[in-house]
Amino acid sequence: MNQGVEWAMHVLLSLAWAGDERPVPTARLAASYDLPQAYLHKQLQALARAGIIESLPGAKGGFLLARPPEKITLMDVVTAIEGTEPAFACTEIRKQGMGENAPKSAFRQTCAVNAAMQRAELEWRRSLAAQTIADVKAAAEAHAPSAPRLARQAYGRG
Template sequence: MQYSVGVEYALHCLVYLIDVPSTESVGIKDLAEFQGLSETFLSKVFGKLSKAGIVSSVPGVKGGYRLSKSPEDISFWDVVEAVEGPKPIFQCKNIKDNGYLYREGCCSAPSFCTINLVMLSAEEKMRDDLRSKTLSWLNEELDRVLPKQIRENTRKYFSKSSI
């Protein structure tokens, strides 16, 4: 199982938007430049975040994006689902129904697949953990684990770019 790098970039960029006043926004160009990636790629990610209601776009020359919700109300799972979509990771193909005994009519296939149930249960536990972590939590954690100067410089970068 692997999430695309878009999820990681989305989470990083969303943290940068936390301190942006609600009357301002940050442009894709500034977010992409700071991350060292293409504006086109990040625009696609932010299009998905916008469609999910996580960010809102501000049109115009000084336009950009800002959070649509409080950081406490945006979970990691919200971001994963916005970027990756709601499709389950494990895609059961019911291969048990193709087994020899079922093909020969010796047995009738049960209505459920035990493997699928285990995989779906594991996915739900992962989703629950991702739902328990919010942008607010991430912001506090970054304040705790990163050098203070890095956090200050990041905030300065985005406060100057939104002006």
């Protein structure tokens, strides 16, 4: 997974803490995490295309959550940033090297490595789909009770 997923998650938490009274500009979101604005904007656009956040144009524009944190799963975020391609792609390496001269019958069954990786990825996706931004927000607040206040201050809300 690339850093964009981590950045997106933090931004979604910040937007949840900032509230929905007015949008938060990309520049403020980037500055609050000391991130490059142009790259963060790409992640924000991906979240907006996925319907996770709303992009409001103009001088007073920026980003707001498009739906409540309880309705945004971690899988939604990963899919928005990373896409829907599987994390593992079997290249049938078993047919190379020592398997190069094996009969075709040796490869009738699915590759055991591929099967194991597909099972693991399915469980990973299920786990991400079972957790929401609200869940992460609650955990973050339990570990760092000042985080909501700091986010509101960073975005001129408090």
